[in-house]
Amino acid sequence: MAHILNTQHLLTTSGKKRNDRDDEDGVSTVAKKSSLMACEADPAVALASIRHEFGEHGGVNMSIEASATFTVMEPDTMRRMFAGELGPENDFFVYSRHFNPTVLNLSRQMAALEGTQAAYCTSSGMAAISSVLLQLCSSGGHVVASKTLYGGTHALLSHFLPRTCNITTSFVDITDHGAVADAIVEGRTQVLYFESMANPTLTVADTPELSRIAHEKGVAVVVDNTFTPMVLSPAKFGADVVVHSISKFISGGADIIAGAVCGSEKLVKGMMDLRGGSLMLLGPTMNAKVAFELSERIPHLGLRMKEHSRRAQVYAERMRELGMKVIYPGLTDHPQHKVATEMVNREYGYGGLLSIDMETEERANKLMTYLQNATQFGLMAVSLGYYETLMSCSGSSTSSELDPSQKAAAGISPGLIRMSVGYAGTLEQKWTQFEKAFIRISRNATAISVTRTGRGGRSGTRSGSDRVFRIFGYFGIEV
Template identity: 35%
Template sequence: MNDSVGHFETLAVTYGERGQRPAEGVEDVAVPVHLASTYAVPDIDPDASLETLDPDAGEFFYSRLSNPTRNALEHRLAALCGGDHALAFASGTAAIVTAISAAVEPGDHVVAFEDLYGGTKSMLTRFFEERLGVTTSFVDARDTDEVAAAMREETALVWMESPTNPLLRLCDMEAIAAIADEYDATFGVDNTFVGPYFQRPLELGADVVVHSTTKYLNGHSDSIGGALATNDDVYAEEVTFLQRVGMGNMLAPFDAYLTLRGLKTLPLRMDKHASNAQAVAEFLEADSRVSAVHYPGLESHPQHELATRQMSGYGGVLSVELDTDLDGVARFVAALDHFPLAVSLGGVESLVEHPATMTHSPLTQADRDFLGITDGLLRISVGVEHEDDLLSDLARGLDAI
C-alpha cells in the first residue's frame, strides 16, 4: 500500500476517524456513536439536493442518507479494501442483494459459482429469477473454462466466492476478471471468508467486493452488518441510490461503531486466526479418524498454488470430514469444550458447525450430495485461543468417536 496513505495495519486503526470533530476544539480519539436520526440545517436552500449531500463536508440531513459514525466506517472500509467507495449495510445479505441489483435488470443473465453461500443461491433463483426475470447459470468456477463457456451476450454479472462455504474451493479471480471484461459484465466477489487483510479482489480485477462485516471485520460476534466496496464511480452512484432511496438499507450507528472498533485489531486477529487454523488443519489431516481436511493452507489442497498466488494468508476457516456416521459426529461435537456448536464464523472464539443439519439443511439430499455436503462434514471457524488448548480439545473429540 502507498506509504503516503498508510499500511494496512495503520489504516485499520485510525483511517476515517480523524477529523470527525463533535465540537470546535474537541477531537475524540475514537468516533462516538451518533444516534441522532435527523439533523438541523442552517437555512432553507432552494438549490440543495438530498442526492448530493456531502457528509465529508459535515452535510448531514437524515441518518438513512448518511450518519457520521457510518461515514467514518465507510471511509475505513474503502481504504482497507483498496476501493474509492464503500457503503455499509444492515447485513451481508443486504450488501449482496444491493450489489447484484445495481448490476442487473430484467432479462439479464448472471454466471455464478455453484458453491455459493446458500442464501445467495436462493436470492439469485427465488428473487432475481422468479420475480425479476434475471436468469443465473451456476458453474464449477474452479475450472475457468466453465465460466467462459457459460457467458452470453446478455450476461451482465459474474458472481463469485473464494474461498467458498464450506468446502474452501477457490476461483482464479484474475482469469475470471478478464472473461467478465470481454462481455462488459460486472465482476463481483464475496470476500467474507478471508477478508481484505488476506485477499483484495479489487486489485485482482473485481469490480465490486462484498463482506459480511458480522464475520472477521467486526470479529466479536456481537454485530450484524455488511459492506460493499468498488472503484467504479458510476456503479457506486447506483449503489448509493439503492441504499439511500431504493431500498433504504444501511448499517445502524451502534453497529457501525462496533465494526469500527473491531477493525482496529483486524490484522492482529487475522494473523492469529490463520496460524491457529494451519495448526488445526495439520493436526486433523494427520489423524486416521479423519477422511479429509479442506484448507487452502495445506499443500494437499488441490488449489494450494492458486491460494498462495492470490492470497497473502489462508484464513481461519476449514472443514473436516470425519470417518464416522452422524452419531459419531454428534459424539465428537459433544466432547468439545472450546468449539461451541453454532453457525457463523470469524469471531475471536472458535466455533464448529454441521452443514448437513444446519446451514445446508434446506437443501435436498441430492443437492447436498452434489455439493459434497456429507453427514461427516464439519466446518470449523478457528478462533484466537491458545493453539495447544484447541488441539487438545479436538483430540478429546476424536477420542469420543
C-alpha cells in the same frame, strides 16, 4: 490491475462545523483534506493511512452521530442537497438512510481494507449482496455464479430473484474456467458472482483469471470476501465489487449483524441515488451505534486474523496426521493451494476456516457433541470469526437451502463440518481438548493401532518423541 484507493490523511472532529452560513467546504482550515493516492499491499497499512475522526469535544474516538435527520442554516442548502450539488463528501448530511457521519467513517475503513475507492455499510451481509445484485442486474438479466455458495445467497439467486425480478442464474464449477466462459451469455449476463473462498468447501477462486474472463465479455465481477478479510484482496485482482458480512471476522464478537459493499465511487453513488439507487430505496440502513462499535474493532482485525490463521494451519496439519480428511487452503494437498499462495497477503496466512469431512451426519454430530460437551474445544453454532471455535454440520445448517443434488454438486457431503477456528485459550490447550474428543468417540468402533511420529519443534510441555495412540476405525482412517 489493482484499483487505486483514495485515502484521506486527516485528523478532524466528527461534529459538523457550522458558520453563520452553510460552508460548502464543510471542513475547517486546520482540517483541510489531503488526498493520498495509494493501493497498499498490506491492508493494515491502508487502514492506518485513512483519516482519523476525533470526537466532537476532542476525544480520541469519534462521536456517535445518532441523529436521523440533520439541520441546515439556509433553505436553499436543502434544495441543493436533494439536487445532488452538496453531499457527505463536503460534510453535508440530510437523512441517515442516505448517509450518516458515523456510518460513513466505517465505510471509509471498509474501502481501505478492500482497496476500493468507496464503500457503504449495510444492516446485514445479505442486505449488501441483494442490493448489489439488484443494482447491477435488470429485469430479465442473467447471473453466472459459483455452484458452491452460502445457502442464503444460493436461495436468493435460485428462488427469490427469478420469482420477483425475472433474474436467472447459471451455477457453475468456479474452478472450471471454460465452463464459466461458456455460461456467460454476451449481451445478457450482467454479473459473475463467487466467494473468494467458498462456503463451506473452502474452494479458492482464481480471481485474476475469472475477472479477465468476465471483463472480456463486459460482465461485472462481484466477490464475497467474508471468509478472508485481510487474507485476500479481490479488488487487487480485478473484482469490481467486494461484499462482506461484517458480522463475522470483522466484528469478531458474534454480537453484531452488519454488511458492506465495497467498489467504485460511481457504484456507491449509483446505489445511493435518490431516484434509482437500491441502497437508498430499499433502505438496509446501518445503525450509527453499530457503526461506531465496528469502527473500534477494525484496527485490530489484522492481529486477530493472524492468530485465527495460525491456529487453523496448525490444527489442519495435525488433523491430517491423525488421518482425518481435512480441507484447508494452507495444506499443500489442497486443490487450489498454489492459486491461494499466489493471492494471499502472506502475513495473514490462509484464513481461519477449515472443514473436516466425516462422511455421515451421524459421525459429524458425534464428534461435535464431544468437542463441545466433553472437552470444551468449541461451540456448536453457525457463523464464524468468533474468538471461540465454532462448528456446524453445513449440509443441515448453513447450506440447508440446497437440495441433495445441489449439495452433492457443490461438494458438500452429509458429514462435512465447517470449523471457524478461534483463538481463546492456548493453542496446545485447545489441541489437547480436540485429541481427547477424537480418541474418546473412537472407542465405539474396532480398535486399530496408529503409530504417530512426534512433531519436531512443537511448543508446549509435550515431548516430540514417537508416541503410540489407540485410535479407532470409526473414522475410516487410512494408516
